[in-house]
Amino acid sequence: MKETRKLSLKSLATKFSTATAIATLSFATQVGAVEHLEKESIKLGFIKLTDMAPLAVAFEKGYFEDEGLSVQLEAQANWKVLLDRVINGELDGAHMLATLPFGTAIGYGTKADIVSAFTMTLNGDAITVSNDVWKQMKPQIPMADGKPVHPIKADTLKPVLEKYKNAGKPFNMAMTFPVGTHNMKLRYWLAAGGIKPGYYAPPEDTSGQIDAEAILSVTPPPQMPATMDSGTIVGYCVGEPWNQQAVFKGIGVPVISDYELMKNSPEKIFGVTKEFADKNPNTHLAIIKALIRASLWLDAENNKNRNEGVEMLSQKQYVGADYDVIANSMNGTFEYEKGDKRTLADFNVFARYNGSFPYYSDAIWSLTQMRRWGQINEQKSDAWYLETAKKVYRPDIFMTAANALIKEGKAKSSDFPSEKETGIKAPSSDYIDGVVFDATKPNDYLNKFAIGLKGKQKVVGGKVVE
Numbered sequence: 001m002k003e004t005r006k007l008s009l010k011s012l013a014t015k016f017s018t019a020t021a022i023a024t025l026s027f028a029t030q031v032g033a034v035e036h037l038e039k040e041s042i043k044l045g046f047i048k049l050t051d052m053a054p055l056a057v058a059f060e061k062g063y064f065e066d067e068g069l070s071v072q073l074e075a076q077a078n079w080k081v082l083l084d085r086v087i088n089g090e091l092d093g094a095h096m097l098a099t100l101p102f103g104t105a106i107g108y109g110t111k112a113d114i115v116s117a118f119t120m121t122l123n124g125d126a127i128t129v130s131n132d133v134w135k136q137m138k139p140q141i142p143m144a145d146g147k148p149v150h151p152i153k154a155d156t157l158k159p160v161l162e163k164y165k166n167a168g169k170p171f172n173m174a175m176t177f178p179v180g181t182h183n184m185k186l187r188y189w190l191a192a193g194g195i196k197p198g199y200y201a202p203p204e205d206t207s208g209q210i211d212a213e214a215i216l217s218v219t220p221p222p223q224m225p226a227t228m229d230s231g232t233i234v235g236y237c238v239g240e241p242w243n244q245q246a247v248f249k250g251i252g253v254p255v256i257s258d259y260e261l262m263k264n265s266p267e268k269i270f271g272v273t274k275e276f277a278d279k280n281p282n283t284h285l286a287i288i289k290a291l292i293r294a295s296l297w298l299d300a301e302n303n304k305n306r307n308e309g310v311e312m313l314s315q316k317q318y319v320g321a322d323y324d325v326i327a328n329s330m331n332g333t334f335e336y337e338k339g340d341k342r343t344l345a346d347f348n349v350f351a352r353y354n355g356s357f358p359y360y361s362d363a364i365w366s367l368t369q370m371r372r373w374g375q376i377n378e379q380k381s382d383a384w385y386l387e388t389a390k391k392v393y394r395p396d397i398f399m400t401a402a403n404a405l406i407k408e409g410k411a412k413s414s415d416f417p418s419e420k421e422t423g424i425k426a427p428s429s430d431y432i433d434g435v436v437f438d439a440t441k442p443n444d445y446l447n448k449f450a451i452g453l454k455g456k457q458k459v460v461g462g463k464v465v466e
Contacts, residue, residue, distance in 0.1 A: 103179030154193025361439035363389035
């Protein structure tokens, strides 16, 4: 496998002869590289999760090189560090939680303009509980052929919470970032089972624990299994391989995948600052082209390349978990209780179902959940949701990259949405509670939930008021 630090084309010109450098540049042009790159050497950040795979593949398979880019990939300690480094320019772009740019768009915690022209993955998360909690949940879970019936709903957790409450103990669970997908998915699952996950009331209260029955707090992904093993938390929502790691270590049980919770929801995006995109449009386009090729490779021919992809990810500079742990979910299966391995072909989706396309409707869903839990503590018009989505998501850049790849013979038109795509998916009930999401009516959608802010409600003084 390749090293993560590479020579730029400029340094190659210094190291080799001028003729060799010219030949290299000519070859790049022949294979369809974006011309006139504003910046050839770039640094991209990621968190050690399997859904950073398009970055690793684009690097290892030479797709970045094909575009004339010299790329350095660098793991980051947590989502806050990653975000800060993108904003201050230390990183040119990064693997990001799909909901993260909307937090910066509204100024929750950090105000910044992040744009995304590429969705890195759909699905890929799970909710895991400790062995003790699982033991207490099982009596409430329907069984078939000696195995739990999936999907497992959060109402099976309610008697466990009652025991904790009666004992005067907090029920602590972890997610990865306040404006992150794991927070929104864990909250959705809990609330669908009648459990209050708590409200935010920014700027005074950013704990998200107002009126909470389950206490959610932040833990970096790689630390979650150990944090649960120590007893600090009793469960968490995170991406792979940190749910399967709990199974392999015998310390916990994944109870539901996000595919079962909300089918084919966006999990990670590739983000850059608006300033970077505006100053470096050709470089940005080149990055997106390389990432699209990587996502197509990952999903090609019924995942035929996944074993090679798992080998890449198991390297310490990427995810660094054991091959078997990563393969357990990347290769179309998912293990719940130890030994209960089931087929889950779409646990990780990179390109299928137009998975890489940045849909406005996905952005609107993220914003509705931020409103639901008080991160957006004022009612917004339906039009505001679409306007905010369009400030972040750039399907125009995606389609420019896609059309270039089609012209170069590196992709087919059938790999992408049609030119008439509006960015708004049809209404869907693919959620564990069956609530229909219609992106054109976000306020009507919020009104359907028994738990969560709706209408003119907001959180004031630790209480929900009209």
